[in-house]
Amino acid sequence: MKFIKNHLMFILPLMAILLGVEFYLVFDRTTDSYEQGLKDGYSMLVVTQKPVSLEKLQSLNKHVSSSVKIKRETIVKEIAKGVSESSTQEILTSLPHFYTVRLDAYIATSELDEIKENLESDTAIKSVETFGSSYSSSYRLFSFIKLSLKIFIGFMGLVSLLLIIKQMEIWRFTHLQRMQVMEIFGAPLMLRSGILFRVAIIDALLATLFTSIFFVYIKFVWATHSGIDIMRQNQDELFRISDIMMLLLVALVIVIIAVTTVVWTSKGVEE
Amino acid sequence: MSNVISASHLTLAYEHGENEIIKDATFNIKKGEFVFITGPSGSGKSTLLKSLYGQIKANEGSLVVGGLDLATAKQKKLQELRTHMGIIFQDYKLVNEWTVAKNVVLPLMIAGYSVDVQNTQASRLLKHVKLEKHADKFPLELSGGEQQRVGVARALAKNPVVILADEPTGNLDDYSSNVIWDLMENACQQLETTVLVVTHKIPSVFSLPYRHFIIENKGVYEVH
Numbered sequence: 001m002k003f004i005k006n007h008l009m010f011i012l013p014l015m016a017i018l019l020g021v022e023f024y025l026v027f028d029r030t031t032d033s034y035e036q037g038l039k040d041g042y043s044m045l046v047v048t049q050k051p052v053s054l055e056k057l058q059s060l061n062k063h064v065s066s067s068v069k070i071k072r073e074t075i076v077k078e079i080a081k082g083v084s085e086s087s088t089q090e091i092l093t094s095l096p097h098f099y100t101v102r103l104d105a106y107i108a109t110s111e112l113d114e115i116k117e118n119l120e121s122d123t124a125i126k127s128v129e130t131f132g133s134s135y136s137s138s139y140r141l142f143s144f145i146k147l148s149l150k151i152f153i154g155f156m157g158l159v160s161l162l163l164i165i166k167q168m169e170i171w172r173f174t175h176l177q178r179m180q181v182m183e184i185f186g187a188p189l190m191l192r193s194g195i196l197f198r199v200a201i202i203d204a205l206l207a208t209l210f211t212s213i214f215f216v217y218i219k220f221v222w223a224t225h226s227g228i229d230i231m232r233q234n235q236d237e238l239f240r241i242s243d244i245m246m247l248l249l250v251a252l253v254i255v256i257i258a259v260t261t262v263v264w265t266s267k268g269v270e271e
Numbered sequence: 272m273s274n275v276i277s278a279s280h281l282t283l284a285y286e287h288g289e290n291e292i293i294k295d296a297t298f299n300i301k302k303g304e305f306v307f308i309t310g311p312s313g314s315g316k317s318t319l320l321k322s323l324y325g326q327i328k329a330n331e332g333s334l335v336v337g338g339l340d341l342a343t344a345k346q347k348k349l350q351e352l353r354t355h356m357g358i359i360f361q362d363y364k365l366v367n368e369w370t371v372a373k374n375v376v377l378p379l380m381i382a383g384y385s386v387d388v389q390n391t392q393a394s395r396l397l398k399h400v401k402l403e404k405h406a407d408k409f410p411l412e413l414s415g416g417e418q419q420r421v422g423v424a425r426a427l428a429k430n431p432v433v434i435l436a437d438e439p440t441g442n443l444d445d446y447s448s449n450v451i452w453d454l455m456e457n458a459c460q461q462l463e464t465t466v467l468v469v470t471h472k473i474p475s476v477f478s479l480p481y482r483h484f485i486i487e488n489k490g491v492y493e494v495h
């Protein structure tokens with residue numbers, strides 16, 4: 001019982017950190033595709049006095065990725081119903097040029113204002129409509145969700161780290177006597193700390209295994225039956241084989257740092 | 272015969288040299304000698320012993336053990352030197368989560384002997400200290416005297432060049448004390464092991480010739 005308790009006291013906080021890491025990876029992947037959707041669905045309207053090329057717009061701001069000219073004839077056809085041909089022609093010649101401009105990334109509202117400013121600095125451009133308010137609310141909601149998750153993961157990581165430090169103190173207490181006796185009799189550092197490294201590496205492997213099983217369950221069982229569209233659409237992003245390597249690497253790095261710290265602070269015989 | 276331990280103007284101190292325990296001590300101990308170091312409580316007997324296995328560094332002077340100058344020795348050399356020493360403590364310093372047999376063969380384990388050799392040696396040594404029936408027990412299941420006999424068996428496991436003993440019979444009954452003195456006498460006599468014992472009192476029945484140093488007022492003096 002004591003043996004299981006000792007292992008769980010390290011495995012559980014380590015698992016919490018690994019869950020945080022995996023949640024971050026999964027969230028990053030799923031939000032990437034969502035972010036792509038938001039970016040693709042957004043465009044701004046640029047009104048110019050004379051025709052402008054894409055290169056010209058890109059020279060004004062590097063975020064401009066494409067521009068599509070809106071046919072003025074279509075606009076005139078819509079607004080000048082029942083108007084004579086000559087009047088229609090007159091409207092057409094006096095009408096400015098309209099462009100739908102898309103960007104290369106889903107950027108912050110402040111950057112959107114900067115793009116507007118850059119484009120309007122050119123005398124050929126009469127005005128720029130960024131549709132900032134709807135963009136801003138989507139962006140803020142998206143940023144808020146991202147930030148909340150990061151804070152949650154960070155907090156979970158911090159609490160877990162404190163638990164690991166606590167466990168390090170327990171390790172130091174339980175392994176100190178053996179390590180010091182071995183040191184007196186001339187055992188090299190690796191032999192003295194070998195047992196502790198073995199115990200900790202086993203814990204790291206178990207924590208990685210349990211975390212992976214949890215995410216495999218989420219991917220293949222929970223996501224399928226959840227009825228949540230975004231989960232089903234992004235099922236492939238939920239857990240990848242390569243994530244196991246990442247989790248194992250994180251677990252081993254934590255374990256090696258923790259054990260090395262314990263071993264170094266246990267050097268020298270206390271009386 | 273060559274010196275196994277050689278101290279020259281040795282000064283040992285704690286608190287960055289401010290609290291001097293031993294001052295300007297000079298003495299030599301040869302191979303196969305049995306040495307008692309006595310002195311009042313707090314005189315620095317245990318400090319001197321710790322300096323001999325490199326636990327405390329000399330503040331001044333030199334201390335050479337087994338040809339190694341402990342003041343300048345690297346950690347690896349110090350570790351190697353310790354594998355040729357048998358150290359016995361008043362508080363036994365056994366590993367409580369290990370069996371008696373495993374505790375006894377610790378020096379062999381460190382030296383990389385095979386498990387078979389370790390097992391054979393464990394049986395022989397435990398028979399030697401009359402604890403063969405307790406091989407699979409844990410130290411805390413034994414009496415103080417029995418634990419100290421395990422400590423002595425461990426110290427003898429690799430036929431050390433030097434045995435350093437800090438109050439080895441301090442808390443023990445007469446039977447256990449006699450067993451321990453016999454074991455150390457035998458090691459000294461038969462294997463020419465140098466034995467250095469820190470104690471309050473030299474045992475009344477002791478058959479071997481020995482040297483006696485006393486620590487007084489920070490000095491180490493030989494009693495003739």
